[in-house]
Structure formats: structure tokens, C-alpha cells
Amino acid sequence: MDLHFTPDAPTDTEREAVDSLLGEPDSNWTGGDRLLASDLRTSQAGHRGAGKRHLLLPVLHAISDRCGWISRGALNYCCRRLGVPPAEAYGVATFYDMFSLSPRPPVIVRVCDDIACIAKGFDGLSDDLASSAIPEGGESSPNGVIWTRSPCLGLCERAPAALISGAGEQPWHAVSAPATPVAIERVCHREGRAAEAGAEVRASVPQAGTGGLRLLHRVGEPSGGSLQGYLRDGGFAALDLAVRNGREWVVEQVEASNLVGRGGAAFPTGRKWRAVLGAKGPKYAVCNADESEPGTFKDRVLMEGDPYALVEALAIASFATGCERAYVYIRGEYPESTERMAGAIEDCEREGLLAPACPIEIRRGAGAYICGEETALFNSIEGYRGEPRNKPPYPTQSGLFRRPTLVNNVETLANIPGILLEGGAAYAAMGTDVSSGPKLFCLSGHILRPGVYEAEFGVTVRELIEMAGGVAGSGQVQAVLVGGAAGALLHPGEIDTPFTFEAMREIGATVGSAVVMPFDTTVDLGAMLVRIAEFFRHESCGQCVPCRVGTVRQHELLQRLQSGEVRLGSEQHRTLLGEISQVMRDASICGLGHTAASAVDSALLRFPIWGGSAR
Amino acid sequence: MNHRDADLAPDLTVPVPRGPVPAAPPGTERPRVEIEVDGKTISVEEGATLLDACRRLGIDTPTVCYLETLTPVNACRACVVELEGSRVLVPACSRKAEQGMSIRTDSERVRLSRRMVLEFLASGSDLSISPELSDYMERYGAEPSRYGEGGSEPATVEQPAKVDNELYVRDYAKCVLCYKCVEACGTDAQNTFAIAVAGRGFDAHISTEFDVDLPESACVYCGNCIAVCPTGALIFKSEHDLRQAGQWDEDRQREADTICPYCGVGCTLTVRSQDNQIVRVTSPLDQEVTAGNLCIKGRFGWGFVGAPADGGTEDGNGSCGAED
Incomplete structure (x- = not known):
């Protein structure tokens, strides 16, 4: 050229x-x-x-x-x-948040100002930071450190959170959570050592050590921390079994398991595997670890706490569908997960454990929620802007490098070894008829023991909140956000709804990424909705008009409602909000636009915010 | 010419086939698919899009980012239609017709989405010289002013025009981010890659690397981006200057087709002039040599037209300076 x-x-x-x-x-x-x-x-x-x-x-x-x-x-x-x-x-x-094309100091403190962190004191933290020695933004700073606001960092169980990264010959990163200006400054000057990775991630799983866990039982244990530990725990038995019984058998088990994708779209995993198995090569497998939905951190915990199982699962997926290369696309805000996964892949390759499958490569995102959309993720790996593609063609027909591609979320893959070892039918017996298997839930916000919890499908929202110790803050729940920013805000009267795809659909909500975020009575729900609208405005890729402009107009209107400039009582503004929501849902290219108004719509139906009348 | 010479001279006439155009041999026809559009059944060849089908039925479908000569990017979503069995609306410009599809092009949902898309575009960009879009806005009842009611103004892409060369102006306040210029600069026509979409979300914009001026960029001034721009965001400097001076007057303009005088390719030029001054040069999209594309010479190299015949320098009165 x-x-x-x-x-x-x-x-x-x-x-x-x-x-x-x-x-x-x-x-x-x-x-x-x-x-x-x-x-x-x-x-x-x-x-x-x-x-x-x-x-x-x-x-x-x-x-x-x-x-x-x-x-x-x-x-x-x-x-x-x-x-x-x-x-x-x-x-x-310029598409990615984490890159700067103008000079900036080597150390960046990214402070999360998203919903979970707002509920847990971001405002106070930002006030404190404003009077600290660290400036917000700018090309230079006296001590080589600046701080910036960031969308959800996936550290919601330890909110308010900050991610610190330092550039240099030996780039480094650290987490400060719960963050205070003093703690952040200590990290920036590299005082004190970060806690052992295993110990930290164990704290994110309050159920750790209680037994009976299928997806989380290795988190924080030696079996999740080293290859030897993993092998002693029966690791790689599932891949052996897969190789012995052949591809067809593996895909049959996954089909029989009734497993559906855990990334949010709930597509039947077996059908995907079948389609890729039947497609002509070269084919690729991708593990979607671009977990960026506000309030979601289950994939991070799995990658940090049980990386070997994920490597094995991805090897099984690539083997079963005949892929020639596998990628793990991890969001840029997860440096610890990236390191743990890289280490696990290296260990497994060194021991020759991946021989039946294919090479696995890690790709890092760089701060773009949209790259969690599968086709945007392909463009990102290929070196293009992370803009979603129109579907069809679907990834199983034309995905990464325009070849048939298997894309599965981290948690979806984490279920695979268990399905093979116990058989698909046994797995399908767990949960309900429609929603089978165990499920991870991300509890944060006003909750006493925030963290990732494992439960079978069918557990109610109330039971999950009780498992996590109940509502913190004022102790009284005002609303519960389920499914993430693209999910729904539930009324306290609805918290006995079981967490299943069918039951959530019935009340106009979604399982989504299984976020359960209670807000106590002190929370300003209007402000939360404005923040959610701001999130989508910031994360829209800008490709299609309904989403590029719609997310902006939605945010602007919510800001005017929140400031009291206009009220929802007027027919005119209710109509406008409804029409913005509909065009985004009907005419956007991808799921971001389709769901950018979901939480707002669900909230206005249930809560009398801004002078509106809830039904 | 005597008889003998005529025998020796090569026959320069092209033989004209007699009778009707012969039919293609059997078996080479593309398979056809039948779809239903607004209740009417139509058969189109496999690979045709829903937009092709709509157009064949004479259904006027608004498009912003679509152009026959470019790969559909389906970004504007103005052409969405309701496809039976699909949860969301689908873009007619890129969705291929499949046997048995049934679409509606004027349902309540379709009308709402089209109206909102047009309203969104008009609320954020200056569409003052996009008459086609104004017509569609009227048809769908778009009311862009409703985003600016009350005190706060909606975000727009308003910005000063970039005038950094003598040939064309980039007035991005008029940009609707249809991607057409990027496609024309890239693999769909010129393969120069001087511009791309940069930034994200509402801040996404067309840019050279590091937003350098065009003379510092890879631009070769073919002007193929101007030719595809639907809103006048990319505009001939000659046209821009006349518009700025309030002198652009289409009633005083005429268009004439001619062949580019520069090289042997023979591109058709459509020359638009006002008061005998050339103000814009394009090429017809359906012209098989150019498909609407030109090079810098054909597009901009007409300064010699109207220059004095003896090569002398022209003074302000239009007469030759040497005579004074």
C-alpha cells in the first residue's frame, strides 16, 4: 500500500x-x-x-x-x-478510552464513577481527591500522577474503586478498593505490596469454602491458584474425556445440557457449537471476557480465581468445533485477569495440555464497552474500530476474520468441564426446565456482603439479597437493579421473582449479566437513571444514528428532568422519551442501542420519578 | 475513392447485430426469490436487497448512507423496514431478499423510526443544503425543534468550516457521519485512505490522522468524497465561496456533459456553471468508465477555461494585461 x-x-x-x-x-x-x-x-x-x-x-x-x-x-x-x-x-x-493521543503523565488513577460506586460513596471520594495533590486530568502533574473518571471497573464488590496503572519500562497496575485518597497515593508511590492475588479474589466470593459450589469452588483455593493444584483437583479430565469420546459426543452433551449463554443474550450454547462444528474451516474460537456491564464482575472473579478451568474449557470448545486458533478477549480494565490468564495458558502450553486443541492467544481491550458485543469484538481483534456489524451473517457463519467463529462468554465456558464430566442430562436437571444449571450473581450496591454468589436458577431476588446478608445503608430497599445497566429497575414488591429467564421476562426484566444491585431509601433514583443514560451516551460507538444521537437526546432529556426544568407529567416529554426509546430499540444496529433505554423505561413504569405516574 | 481502394481499406464500422438481443443460454440465469412487500408479491434475483425490491415496486425509500456505487454500511437506518418474524427492524439497503420474506415499508413502527432518524440528524447537523432530506422530513413529519425547547440546547456537531486548501472545503457542521466519504477515499474507489472515522459516540467524526490539514495528509484531491457527500459537508471551494457571498443561484446555473480533455480514459464530466463560470464538476454515477469518480484534473483542473487565448495574464477586467 x-x-x-x-x-x-x-x-x-x-x-x-x-x-x-x-x-x-x-x-x-x-x-x-x-x-x-x-x-x-x-x-x-x-x-x-x-x-x-x-x-x-x-x-x-x-x-x-x-x-x-x-x-x-x-x-x-x-x-x-x-x-x-x-x-x-x-x-x-481514538476509539478507545484507555489510549491518549496527547501527552499525559505516566501514572493514571481511574476512579470508577458508575452506579455501584456512586451508591458507595464516589461523590465523597471525588471531593477528597479534588483537595488532594493529584490533579484530575491534564497533560502533566507535579508528581507524575493524574486521576480520571471511569465507567464501571468491575470492582463493584469493593466500591468505591480505583484502578491505577503506571507506564514505563516495567508497566504496572494496582487496585485501590475501597479507595481513599490516602490509599490511592500510597499505591501511586508503590508503597506496600499488593495483597496476594488469591487472597484478594477469595474475598470477592463470600461463599468460598462453604462446599457444594460448582463454579466457584476453586476460587481462592490451591486448585485455582496453580496448575499442579488444578490437576490434583481433577483438572483436564474433561478435555481427556472429550478427546476419547470425540467431537460429536461433546456437542451432544452441550446440547443436552440446555446451557444458554451467560453473557446476557442467553443464546443456546449447543446450537452455536453445532453450527460451528458443521461449518467449513478455518474456524476460530473466542472467549468473550470483555465484561463491562455496570455492576458485573463474575467473569473477572472466574479469570482471577479459576483460570486453568477456563483454559481447559476453551480448549474443549476449540477441539469440539474444530477451531484452529482461540482468542481470549479481556477488557483493558482487567490487568490482573489478563496476567492470571496469560500465566495459566503458558503453564498449560508448557505441559503440552493444549495439544488436542489449538493455540490460545490473549487480546486486551482498551476501554470500550461496545467491544463486548461479539461482532464489535471481532473488529477490535482484527485491528479496526470496535463497531458492531449488521447481522446476519451471524458469527457462526462469518465472524472473526470473516470465518465461522464460536464466541462464548467466560461463565458459559466455565460450565463446560462439569457438563462433560457429569453428562449433559444431569446438568439440565439443575435449575428450571427453561433455565438450567447453576448461575453466578453479582451482588453489589447497598448489600452487607457484596460479592459473586452461586445459586441454581430459580433462586429469588430476595433469597440472593438474604444470602448476601441483606440490605445495607438505611436497611430498607427502595429499588433493585437487575441485569445491569441494560437491565431493569425492580420495585421492592417484585423481589420475590425467581431469577429465571422466563420469570424475569414475565415482569419485563431480564437476567442480563445477573447483576443484583439493591439501592436503599437514601438513593436518588433519578440521579442513577441519569448516570445510566450517561453511560450509554459515552459507550455508544457512534456508528448508527438511532444510538449515536438517541443516547445523547435521552441523556439530555433526563438531565432536564432531573434538574426540574421539565416534568414527566407533561404528555409532550413522556411521548418524546418513549419515542427515543422505541427508535433505539427498533432501529439500532446492535444490542447496546436496543437496550440503552431499558433501565429507564422499566424505572419509569414502576417509580413516580420526575413527576411521572408509575403504573 | 475507387473500387480497388475500398477493397483494401479496413472496415471500420462495427457490425450491428440484427434482431433482438439473444437470450442467455439456459442455466445461467440467477435463481430468483419471491418476497412480499406491503402485501404485493415480487420476484427478484438472488442476492438482491430489500431496497432493490422496494425500488422495483416504485416504493420511495429514504436513504442517507446508501449509494449504488458504495458498499452498504447500513449506519443511518433511514431505510429500515419491518420484517415479519424479526424482533427489530432491518435495514433495506443491505438486507438480502430471502425466499418467503414478508416486509412492510410503511407501518407505524417503520414510520416512527424513519421520522426519529431524520429528526435526530436534523437536530444535530446543519441540513440546510440537503433538499432531499428536507423532503423526507416533511413526509415523515420530523420535528427537530422539539429537542431544543426550553433553556438547554441539544448537542450538535456545530463547528467552523475547515478551509485549508483552494479546492474543497470541509464543513463538518453539516456532517451526518454517513461514512460515504470514508468509503470513497478507501477501498470502494480511491484507495487513498486519507480520512477515517475517529473518536466515539456522538464525538465520532471524520478526520485525517491527528486531524492534520488536508495538504499535510494523504489526500490526493480526487474529490470523490465530495461527489458522494449527501449534505454538502464536503463542498467545492468555488461553491462554498459563492454560497458564503450569498451569490449561489441555481436559477442562473446550467449543466452540460462533456468528456474530460486531459487523458485518454475519456471520463464523462458533468460541468455545472453559473454566469459562464464553472462552479462544480461531477461525473454520472451510472457512467461505466467513472462510476462517478474522477481524478484531481478532471474534478478541479478547469482553471484554464475562460483564460485568455493568447496565454497572457488576465487582469481584473477580464482583458489581457499586455494590452494596457
């Missing part, structure tokens, strides 16, 4: 950062300085360059991890190396 570059050159450090990932350039066509004689006769860009486009996001990460931001020279060099037009690479880099 005949590319045009601005004259900006990379610094030595930036060049090193890129080369550390890609190796030294072997010709002028791929970013080398010296003009080799052969370069004059043959072009080595073309397909060889274009074939590396999928490395764009990893290279941008390498630059950002090393330098803290991405300069013009660095982007130019990255484009030369990969044969990507600079305008396109700029478009990709």
Missing part, C-alpha cells in the same frame, strides 16, 4: 516499544531505516503488511504501556510496521 506519513518520527523509546512486540523491521517497506538494495526492486508491503493489521491494538498497547501516551511519531512508526494507513490507525486509537 502506498502510504503517506507526516514527517513526525518516533523516539528511540517508542521504536523499542513497538519492536519489542514485532521484532526488528527487515526492510524499509516495514518501517526500517536503511534502504536495502532489494527494497528498490520489490515491494514487501502489500499482503504481508495487511496480514498484520490484527496486531494494531497490541502495538498501540505496547506504546501506551511504555510511554503513557501515543505520539504522532509513534503512531507513524506503528503504521509503517503494519502497513496501516495513519488516518485509520488514528481512528482506531
